[in-house]
Amino acid sequence: MTAAPAIRLTGLTKTFGETRAVDALDLDIAAGEFFSMLGPSGSGKTTVLRLIAGFETPTDGTIELFGEDVTARAAFDRPVNTVFQDYALFPHMTVLENIAYGLRVRGVGRAERLDRAQAALDSVRLGSFGSRKPAQLSGGQRQRVALARATVVQPKALLLDEPLGALDLKLREQMQVELKELQRELGITFIFVTHDQEEALTLSDRIAVFNDGRIAQLGTPAEIYERPTSPFVADFVGTSNLFDGEDAAAVLGRTGAFSLRPEKIRLRADEGVAAATAEVVRSVGTVAEEIYLGTSTRVLVDLDAGYRLVVLEQNAARFAARDRRGDRVTAEWSASDVIDLAAPVGAATAPTRKG
Known part of the structure; x- marks a missing residue:
């Protein structure tokens, strides 16, 4: 017998006046899954x-x-807890008192609730901070306290509403690792809301990409990134070169809508490079701009076919500062890396080039 999902939404709809915020949503989330809901504002x-x-x-x-x-139960009568972006800690209470508060409301005795609060504090690596007030903590430490407070009551699922959004980049990356480790240790379902696609890819077992109140695509991080099923997903999750209409015909020799990730493309000096084949697509152009990003360089190439191509090159060797603007180059990529955005998921997507 198949176990019931942790969360099942059936025909879920929410309207605010004329606005249909959620549109007949069907979704199952498994027990113990780290599930992310990703999408733009609104x-x-x-x-x-x-x-x-x-x-x-x-x-x-x-x-x-x-x-x-x-569906009809009040929030306090559901086996879930929520962590918000603003932490919502009580400023007059100590860290330990903040964490123990939910147990106190539930009538847990003082000795037990303090023991459980201390264990929760230990789980987020702040065991010695129990006597401090929230104002004495950094943003990352307050976020850990909020997580400890949410998990100490042992919810079956934890809901996280953009909890890392207020942190700076380096701290956010550190907290991503700690959040994933905490979820594995607890073994409970995490539902994570974010507009940050890199964060969703880093943390999730599965991702639902939302658009206009519906799920545009549902899958693992690799499926979402490597095999987007629509121009919206290809463009929103990461960076893509999108081709349709005349661009698809001129560059790919195909009709339809297609996506190509910039890191799949290689650039070579245009010195009589071989013509395109069924396996390798090649297109000649001129370097318009280079943008140094530290670990990589983004190169914009104006193809003779009339399309501006985005290429991402890893800076694997020591970066040598040079200006390639104006250089003639050949861009090449494997035909199998071009994603047909109209093809069914799992279908063969390798294009065949005319000529």
């Missing part, structure tokens, strides 16, 4: 999280948590 991802938490009431549809219909 795509519906945060509304879905609030519906699961019980902070919003659906206009239509049902919400099941661990096999039980909780």
Whole structure:
């Protein structure tokens, strides 16, 4: 017998006046899964999280948590807890008191709740910070306290609403690693809302990419990135060269809509490089711009075919400063790296080049 999903949303719909924020959504999330909802502002991802938490009431549809219909239940009567971007810590309480607060509300005795709060604090590597006030902590430390407070009550699922958004880049990257480690240690379902595609790719077992209240694509990080199924997903998740209409015909010799990731492209000096084949696509152009990014360099190439190509080159060797603007180059890539955005998932996507 197949176990019930941790979360099942069926026909879930939410409207605000004339706005349909969530549109007849069907979604299953497995127990113990790190699941991310990714999308731009207004795509519906945060509304879905609030519906699961019980902070919003659906206009239509049902919400099941661990096999039980909780659609009509209040937020406090659901086996989930939420971590917000602003931490929402009580400034007058110590760190340990903040963490123990949820247990206190649930009637847990003082000795037990302090022991459990200390264990939760230890789990986020802040065991010696229990007597401090939130104002005495850094942003990353306050975020860890918020995580400890949310997990100490042992929810079956943890909902995270862009919890790393207020942190600087280096701290956010550090917290991503710690968040994933914490989820593995706890073994509970994490549902993570973010607009940061790199964050979603880093953390998730699966990702739902939202657009206009619907899921544009659902899959593993590798599936979402390597095999986008629409121009929206290809463009929103990472950087893509998108071809359609005249561009597709001129550069690829095909009709339809296609995507090519910039790191799949190689540049060579235009010195009589061989013509394109069925396996390798080649196109000649002129370097328009180079942008140094540290670990890589983004190169913009104006192809003779009339398309501006984005190329990403890894700076594997010591970077040698030189200006290639104006240089004639040949861009080449494997035909199999061109994604047919109209093809069914799993279908062969290698294009055949005319001529």
